[in-house]
Amino acid sequence: MQELEKFRESTRDWLEENCPQSMRTPMVQAEIVWGGRNPEYKNPDSKLWLDRLAERGWTCPAWPVEYGGGGLGKEESIILGQELARINARPALTSFGISMLGPVLLEYGNHEQKLAHIPRIVRGEIRWCQGYSEPGAGSDLASLGTKAELQGDHYLINGSKVWTSYADKADWIFCLVRTDTDVPKHSGISFILFDMASDGISTKPIQLISGSSPFCETYFDDVKVPAGNLVGRLNEGWTIAKRLLQHERTMISGFGLARGQSDRGGTTSTMGSVEDAAMHYRGDKDRLSDAVLRDQIAQFKIDSAAFALTSQRSVEESKQGKGPNATSSMLKNYGCELNKRRYELLLQAIGSQSLGWEGVGFADDELLVTREWLRSKANSIEGGTSEIQLNVIAKRVLGLPDIMHSSKQGKADN
């Protein structure tokens, strides 16, 4: 216990000295750091903050020192998190490498792969994207058809992906490919990594109803990938794919903690709390005058508090366990639905001022509410729809019998 308190003290001192003042203010969208080969730092302090944290491996505090991580134990990592939160420190790096690929590469990758990729993820030198969904493979992800054929020392990849977040800005991709077409669909999938600068790759941004384009269509036309880039065993990629989804779902569930959508390229609305906005726009002083909205906001806040406690409890319980499991589906589902409720309530809170699209008559934070409200609709679709999460809970957590279905290739298995 004393050791931990000492760690807290030294961490506090180090943060005091090393976290620039401007990094202790709420994150704004333009200053989110994604890293990569061509990193953008709108605020020079962002680079300083990232470099200092990365030097200690503290962008990935629990990862092994061998690969550039911080090597901290579970309890130390929690303390570091608490101390960062205490000074409202911004995340130094937002990265799918950290939240999705890194953990599974550490679990399933070989030594060379870890050595090649993990340190660069820690330092934010490579920006990763996720090649999962395809035009014909959404909720039924395992029916994916992008093909990888072994030709000597390399695979030849052909096909297309969709909803690839920031494919147009990413340096590398972790990708699900079909390596056997003669077996049930789950048994012919492999997990492979490759450079987005390779010949034969093209990307095309998709415009969303919110007006933003965080996702792309991605095309592979005879892309040559070294055979050594395959992670885990050939045709056993589905296990890795599902494990990665658990990490992704844990990340997305954070939206429900009112941390906003910054991990996905949005930001927390600057509107502040829903109830403050509702009262401000109505000119109410002590009590929100719309009784129905008041009740709905109270219910929302109670559910949010209960959800935050549940996330915290799942961290405490996983101290003995092995990180995320099927309960990540519960957190993902609830967190996303909460975030959607939050934006619907914000719309009611500020009335027609929440319905502007652009230009005069609306303040920037009002316009942001409009866009974020629309963006939030994707929360319960990306990373597996809410319906898929409920399937996972029913089968994996509650042990209910398999759903009957008619696919020729085997049983649904998300």
Add this chain to the structure above:
Amino acid sequence: MPLVLSEDQQLLQDSARNFCQQVTPVGELRKLRDKRNEKGFSEDIWQQMVELGWAGMAIPEAFGGFEFGYGGLGVVLEETGRTLVSSPLISTVLLAATAISEIGNDEQKAQLLPAIVAGELLMALALDEKPFHTPHHITTSAIASSDGFVLNGQKTFVLDGHVAGKLIVGARTSGEETSAEGISLFVLDCDAPGVEITRTSMVDSRNAANINFTQVQLGSDALLGELDKGYEGLEQVLDIGRIGLAAEMLGSTQAVFDLILTYLKQREQFGVLIGSFQGLQHRAATMYSEIELCKSVVRAALAALDEPDKSRQEIAELASIAKSKLSEVFFLVSNEGVQMHGGIGMTDEFDIGFYIKRARVAQQFLGDANFHRDRYATLNSF
């Protein structure tokens, strides 16, 4: 704030679960109901619970208790909730003993608490006057007399009022009838002249009473806490009661959900187990998620009660979060419990009916979900 049980609490949970399942399964409540038991609980079983130390769980050692904290009491309540144990645990231990140890003076504690721990004294809190929980709406009056007070008025929904030896009564000693100012608490004997107690038969087969007070003479030593300023202490006691009740409701809710899962995995229709239907799976998964949230809020609220540095505001918020959430989710799961069991869910022979009946009474007691959402909004200044 620990959200997982300590080792000691886990041991307590195991032994409490074992006791409830062996000694007092739901069939016990059915027996009490069918035989129209006069007391509404089994004295024999209650004495066994007393021997296990449950009546002194949160009471300080100085007054004969076991200092196992509200966390310990909550663990026991969750288990008694699973099998719908009818006992004086809520009226006497959770509410009355808490009121005495939180508000009483040393003399009152020394006189009353050891008797409660020993199972020699049952008590009840007489508060509500309307069919709704509005704790500062009190018209029952206690008017100062030459040597104490004279009590007049009526109370309803008094848990265990008909078996209690003593009552704690919330009465108005000054102020308007809805004002939080001017409320005082009194302890009095149930057999005092002018006290008229009528047992009511409630849908959950548990015990409640209506009580009339007509010119009841109280000595000045009957006052519990400060004159006119009883409301603050009362709210604190009610919040502890709400959190304890939420723990009991959590146990009951989980028991219903266990029944549902068992049924989904054994009932066949159209040649398959009905648990394979997505229409039912998603509803089960939704209930599971809500119950997980309930566990977290109950654990957090109980843990907060045992942390000395928690502010009144924090406790009040947690109490309203816990009671509103559990009221909603017990409502949801008990309704789904009947529906998903189909015809058998409607039969008295099957236990689920006991749970839906208990759900509504527990929802109402100490404030329903609407009450607590309103209170939560007020506590958060909107």
